[in-house]
Each structure stands twice: as C-alpha cells, then as structure tokens.
Amino acid sequence: MINRKIFFQGLKALKGSRSPAIPLAACFIALGALLKDAGFNLQQSIASSFFTYALPGQLVMAESLLVGASLLNIFLAVWLVNFRLYPMTISLFPLLKHKSQPKWKYYLSCHFLAISSWLIAKDTYKKVERKYRIDFWIGIGIGTWTTAVVTTVLGYLAADYLNKDMMIGLAIVNPVYFFCMMIGAMNNLKMATAVIGGVILSPIFFILSAEWAILYAGLTAGTVAFLFGGKNGFK
Amino acid sequence: MDLNNFIVLAIVVTSLATFTSRFLGAVTSEKVDAASKLFQWFNYVAYATLAALLARMVIFPAGVLASSDISIRIVVLIVCLVLFIITKKNLIIPTVTAAFLLSALSAFL
Numbered sequence: 001m002i003n004r005k006i007f008f009q010g011l012k013a014l015k016g017s018r019s020p021a022i023p024l025a026a027c028f029i030a031l032g033a034l035l036k037d038a039g040f041n042l043q044q045s046i047a048s049s050f051f052t053y054a055l056p057g058q059l060v061m062a063e064s065l066l067v068g069a070s071l072l073n074i075f076l077a078v079w080l081v082n083f084r085l086y087p088m089t090i091s092l093f094p095l096l097k098h099k100s101q102p103k104w105k106y107y108l109s110c111h112f113l114a115i116s117s118w119l120i121a122k123d124t125y126k127k128v129e130r131k132y133r134i135d136f137w138i139g140i141g142i143g144t145w146t147t148a149v150v151t152t153v154l155g156y157l158a159a160d161y162l163n164k165d166m167m168i169g170l171a172i173v174n175p176v177y178f179f180c181m182m183i184g185a186m187n188n189l190k191m192a193t194a195v196i197g198g199v200i201l202s203p204i205f206f207i208l209s210a211e212w213a214i215l216y217a218g219l220t221a222g223t224v225a226f227l228f229g230g231k232n233g234f235k
Numbered sequence: 236m237d238l239n240n241f242i243v244l245a246i247v248v249t250s251l252a253t254f255t256s257r258f259l260g261a262v263t264s265e266k267v268d269a270a271s272k273l274f275q276w277f278n279y280v281a282y283a284t285l286a287a288l289l290a291r292m293v294i295f296p297a298g299v300l301a302s303s304d305i306s307i308r309i310v311v312l313i314v315c316l317v318l319f320i321i322t323k324k325n326l327i328i329p330t331v332t333a334a335f336l337l338s339a340l341s342a343f344l
Contacts, residue, residue, distance in 0.1 A: 018326050026334065034298055044242050051250035056288060059297040061249040065241070071248050079252040084288055087281040089260025094269040103265075110261040111254060115285060167299040169338030175292040176312060176333040180319040180326055182286060194279040198286030203294045205287075214291060218284025225279040 002105075006132040010139020013120045020116035020144055023177035025151040027055055030170040031062075032155020033162050038062045042156055049152040053145055054114055055174065057082040080211045084218065088118050095125050096133040105134050112141025119181045120144075193229035197221025303341045311337045 014021045028049060035045040035058075052058050057078040064074045089110055096106075117140050128136040155162075162170075186192045201217035209216070236244075267274050292300070293308050300308065314336065315329035322328050 022327065022330055026330075030299060039238055040242055041239075044246060047243075048246050048249070051246065052253050054253045056292070056297070057249055057253050061245055063297050065245055071241075071244055074245055075248045075252045078249045079255065081288075082253045083256050084281070084284040085253065085256040086260045086263075087277045087284055089257055090264050090267055091274065091278040091281040093261055093264035094267045094274055097264065097269070106261045106264070107258065110257040113257050113260070115288075164299065164302065165338045165342040168303045168341050169334040169336075171296070171298060171300040172293075172303075172308065172311060172333050172337045173330050175289050176315045177326060177330045178285070178289050179312065179316060180324075180329055182282070182289065183316065183319065184324055185282065190279060191282060194283040195286040198283035199290040202287035202290040206291060206295055210295075214284060214287045217287035217290075218280055221283035221287070222276065222280030225283060226276045229279075 002138060003132045003135045006128060006135040007139040007142075009128070010136040010141075011143045013124065013140045014143040014147065018120075020120055020177075021147050023174045024116055024144060024147045025154075026170045026173035028148045028151040029155035029158065029162075030167050031055060031058055032152040032157075033159035033167060034059070034062055034155075035152070036156050036159040038065055040156075042153070045152055045156045046149060049149045053111065053148055054082050054085065077211065081214065083215055085113055087218070087222075089113050092118055092121055092125075092137075096121075096137050098131045098134065100131060101134050105138065109134065109138045109141055112138070112145050114144065114148075115178055117141050117144045119178070119185070122185070123181075190225045190229035194222050194225035197224055303337065304344070307337065307340045307344065311340065 013019070031049070032045055035048060040048070040062075048058055048061070052061075060077050060081050061074055064077055069077070092113070093106060093110070117137075120140055121137055125133055125136070182195050186195050198217050198221040201221055202213055205213035205216045267277070293312055294305065296308075311333055315333045318329040318332060319325070
C-alpha cells in the first residue's frame with residue numbers, strides 16, 4: 001500500500017543539518033505555551049496542532065479568542081491567513097501525481113501541507129522515482145506533523161518555566177529559518193522576483209487591508225514574476 | 236456559552252478553514268499538469284504568498300513576537316540571513332543565533 005523504504009526516506013528528512021525539526025520545535029513550543037496562556041487545556045492544545053497544524057492560523061485563532069471574536073470572524077480570519085495552502089498544494093501535488101496511486105493518499109496527506117514540509121518536498125522530490133513520490137511525501141508529512149504535535153505538548157508543559165524574552169527568542173526562529181530556505185530556493189530571476197516582491201508588497205498591502213494583504217501580495221508578486229521576471233527556470 | 240465549549244468550537248472552525256484550502260488544492264491538482272503554464276503560475280504565486288506571510292510574521296507579528304521591538308526583529312533577521320549566506324547555507328547557525336540574539340536584545344534593550 002505504502003512503499004515502506006520510500007516512506008522512511010521521507011521521514012529521514014527530519015534528520016541532519018537542514019532538518020525542519022528545529023524551527024518546528026521552536027515555534028510549536030512557543031505556541032503550546034501561548035495556548036496555555038489563552039486558557040486552553042492540554043487536550044485542546046493537542047487537538048489544535050493535530051487537526052489544524054498550521055501555525056499562523058493557530059496564532060490568529062488564539063488572538064481572536066483573546067479579543068472575543070465570533071466563530072464566523074475566526075473562520076474568516078483563519079481562512080484568509082491559511083489560504084496560501086491552496087496555491088502551495090497546487091504547486092506541489094502535480095509533481096507527486098502517479099496514475100497507479102490511489103486518490104485517498106492525496107486527499108488525506110494534503111493535511112500535512114505546511115511551510116516546512118512543503119519547502120523540504122520542493123527541495124528533494126526529484127530524488128525519488130515519480131511512482132513513489134506520494135509515499136515520500138507522506139513520510140515527510142508524518143515526521144513534521146508529529147514533531148509539531150509533540151512539541152506543542154512540551155511547550156504547554158514548559159509554559160511556567162519560559163519567560164517572555166525566551167518565548168520571543170523561540171518565536172523568531174520560525175521566520176528566520178523559512179527566510180533562509182526561501183533564499184536557498186531563489187535560484188533564478190523569476191523566483192527572486194516572486195520572493196522579494198512578496199516581502200515588499202506584504203507590509204504595504206497590510207496597511208491598506210490587514211486581512212487580505214498576504215493574498216493580494218502573493219497574487220501580485222507571483223503574477224509579475226510569472227509574466228515578467230526574466231526567462232524560465234522554475235523549480 | 237462557556238469558554239471551554241467555545242475553545243472546542245474555535246478549534247473545529249480553525250481546522251475546517253485550514254483543511255478546506257489544502258483539500259481544494261489536492262482536488263484542483265488532479266487537473267493541473269506539472270509541465271503546464273498554469274502550474275508555473277501557481278508555483279510563483281505560492282512562493283510569493285509564502286514570502287508575504289513571512290514578511291508579515293516579522294513586521295506585523297501575531298502572538299508573543301509583537302511585544303518585541305520591530306527594529307530589533309529586522310536587525311536580527313538581516314544578521315541571520317547574512318550568516319546563512321556566509322556559512323554556505325548552514326541552517327542551524329542562523330536559526331540558533333536568531334533565538335539567542337533576539338532573546339538577549341529584548342531582555343537588555
């Protein structure tokens with residue numbers, strides 16, 4: 001059903017100096033502690049990382065709860081901040097497609113799609129034979145997802161021992177790691193246009209409309225890169 | 236409604252809002268060929284959206300990061316990106332440095 005050798009090859013992405021386990025652990029420890037402060041019990045904190053598994057959305061949920069937002073508001077705010085997962089899935093899953101593989105693998109494993117797993121998969125999918133890429137992806141996904149859930153628990157339990165400055169230190173690890181990964185992926189002019197354009201437009205659009213800023217910035221910079229950013233060479 | 240029930244509903248709502256995008260992405264992917272122009276466009280939009288999100292996480296953060304000073308966050312980010320480049324793309328050194336540097340600067344400045 002799942003090619004075990006390839007699955008473990010994906011799982012092993014957690015090891016080594018490029019491991020996404022470090023930023024994941026840092027940010028989900030910080031999240032676990034934050035959820036405790038927001039009034040969540042341990043089971044609710046675990047459920048949040050288990051079922052949502054998307055840090056920016058979970059942060060928005062916690063903040064919305066603190067300011068007393070309605071469920072509809074929470075849904076819209078989270079949907080907008082996590083809508084990036086739609087283009088991210090479409091820019092990965094066609095690379096993992098194979099007609100011999102059942103659809104349920106794709107429908108279930110899309111839950112593992114997050115920044116960390118996505119960047120690792122985009123970086124390494126070519127090493128795996130097309131037929132088994134989805135098993136490789138499931139390996140990466142199970143590894144990163146489990147790390148997130150376990151470290152949420154650790155953060156929740158460690159909340160009383162973490163002071164504010166330590167939490168701030170943990171929280172910056174995530175964006176720094178992903179910025180480094182993005183710079184690593186900027187291997188041609190189009191990619192550089194997309195990434196730098198997104199970084200510059202995001203704060204500008206944020207001032208105009210906080211909720212829609214990420215979407216507008218991503219659409220604009222991505223389309224500009226696609227149309228004008230020099231020749232070819234997508235990854 | 237008591238807070239406990241509301242938190243459970245908030246988790247359900249958040250998870251649904253998140254899974255919708257992933258699942259629709261998986262369904263749409265069935266029709267998208269990896270060699271097509273459409274795929275390329277989605278690829279650049281995905282990278283640009285991610286870059287936009289990361290910029291927002293540093294400049295207008297949610298959660299505990301918001302209580303640190305924006306100029307300190309940007310300095311730490313730039314220092315770490317330079318470290319990443321001069322250490323020939325080592326990921327451990329800049330990420331560990333980021334944590335200690337921002338903690339220390341937030342505590343002492």
